[in-house]
Amino acid sequence: MMKSFFIISLSTFLSAQSVAFTFDDGPKVAATPLLDPVSRNAAILNHLTSRGVQGMFFVTLKNGADHPAGLALAKTLGEGGQLLANHTVSHPDFNAEATTLETFQTEIQGCDAVIRTLPGFRAYFRFPYLREGATEAKREGIRAYLRAQHYRIGYVSIDTCDWLIDAKLQTKLEQNPALDLSPWRSLYLGHLWERAQVYDRLAKGIYGREIPHVLLLHHNLLNALFLGDVIDMFQAKGWKPVSAEAAFADPAYQVEPRVLPVDGSVLESSAQALGIPLNPYFKGMRSERRIGEEAGKL
Template sequence: MNATSTAITRRACMGMMLGALVGCRSSAIARVASGPEIAITIDDFNVNAETPHLDADSRNAAILASLRAARLQAAAFVAGKWVDNPEGQQRLALWSEAGHVVANHSYSHWNYPRVDFEAFSADLLRAEAVIAHHPTFSKWFRFPYLKEGATVEQRDRMRAFLKAQGYRMGYVTVDASDWAIDARLRKRLAENPMAPLDNYRNFYVEHIWERTQFYDGLARQVLNRPVRHTLLIHHNLLNALFLSDVLQMYAQRGWRVIDAQAAFQDPVFASEPDVLPAGESIIWALAKESGKHTGVLRYPAEDEAYERGRMDELGL
């Protein structure tokens, strides 16, 4: 090989290395630029309930419309008792038709620590029989109230049962109390159908943001990395009215809302924290297991009591 050829070869190699380096940096920049990520997961699915302001069909349609406008596919963790009727099945079918994951939240929505294993496991399978025919059904399970067991035997027996049935855990990373705000909202509208709603919207959006910041910060401390988050909210009037505001808030603050299927690929969802009582956000449980964050962990992790003072102050 002559000097000219050698020089050309060296320049080509340098170019390749430089291109690879730039490519790596570009990928890193793209990851940073995309921002933190979160998916929407919705629990319970009392789709037939009548509420002030919106009837059942309108409420269901409004939540679906917010997700459709954002081009998102959520995960619907369905308590079978709410959809074990023709109307409920029709309303849930709209979710599956739109591509949202349909997943198991038990049939009776029992608090597992208060129910024996045999009854609870049978109840879980009863729910599956009600929802499994929907095309987007996936074997993901989420415990009602996020309570996974009060004893080692209760916790581990259910974990083994779920694995034997082919289920994955549909853990929450960002827990919140939208249900408590929804209760206040419905009470106010029942008293005064023309009541202004701006303060409910504003409080709700900021509540979700505050809890998101808390759990994201905790995740980074415990795992030393960001996670693909899953937000827990409920199929209720509050989200029929204001889910679009929550989605807009995330976009404005640099977060990317992603499909639930993508979020649940994060390795954090394969974790099995060794804590008692078992449950809460998976981030909360991992923080408790570490023994390093006891000063910031409250129990239960989320509850109406924590938001009551501020809601009272605002007249909500």
């Protein structure tokens, strides 16, 4: 009796970590050196559905969904059981002085008008570049606007540079279509695991407990190739995939940090708001520049 109880408790403890997979900027219809847009979208969807994982896709309209071919890809994701959310029309930087509160609201509205009727739509908004405002007026103005529109912020806990590895990979593939992909897979998985551990320690430092994580990835060639390996890696490490909606139910995602500028993972801005120094957590983590350099050597 005692023995089986112990085993159940231990396995619960070992699988305490969980992670939601979210994908920004898609669906993309631009050409890539491998796979056409329909195949890339289908590959990403298949990696998820074959593992029973529900991802959330933050749509940027101008990357494709403003035309029938791109809209069809978004619809395919929704019909395939994935969730769709808002990532503006044209991906402006809200922290930039040139982006006014009014134009940014129009950006949110324009994306909403197209994706709201699609299967799998959820009223979550993710800020391009994770930038939520560099002045108090804009930060509070957009938060009030989102509340009035019944939108919630689609925060990220684990920030990554999959987009950078993807860009480097595409450049190399253009030069050499027979490129060996296995070192790219290793670099990508190693990078994600390093980031996941750093942000998980930060979450525990802030909250003194595990939080369900929200991983930022992109709708790109890299994930069309390796997303299955990414999900398998997290599961092998004991991290259970959860839906982004389930993760967002955690209080860690129901915050409005009053820092300026708001930029990056919600854990970074929450720590800043609480006066928790970030340096001890990020010290030693490979930077974006370092990852770019490592990719450049492959």
